[in-house]
Amino acid sequence: IKSLLTDRKLAHMHWDIDPQEWEDHDSNRVAGDIIHELRYLDGRAVVLMHDTKLVTVRALQQVLDWIDAENRRRARTGKKQIRIVDASDWIAETLDPQLRGFAEGMLGHTLAGLQSARTALVPGYPTKMVAR
8 A cells, every 4th residue: 555655646644653542441551652652752653542432532631731741841951842733734744845835825715715705694704714
């Protein structure tokens, strides 16, 4: 499969950290496994978590609290902080700069069109749509 994607110049967004929380109901173990991997990570990683599982919700809070504390420690020592991105951020970072500029331009036109349509449907709607 990897060669098929490469031939088509497509990137595979595979995961690097899979706590397999679907198999275990212990949120402390799941959080501990993820934190252990993040603590020793050198570079980027994709963490796979299943948002349909209660254990994931509980573990995620622990992981986010650890990241917050770790980033405060890193800020004090001048180390690079952990940054959480979603799939759209990851895709934008990996796009060819010209294609990214084109996509951002299209997004601006699309948002302007949506704003115009919304204003026509709901006159006086107070907020303006803004691209991230």
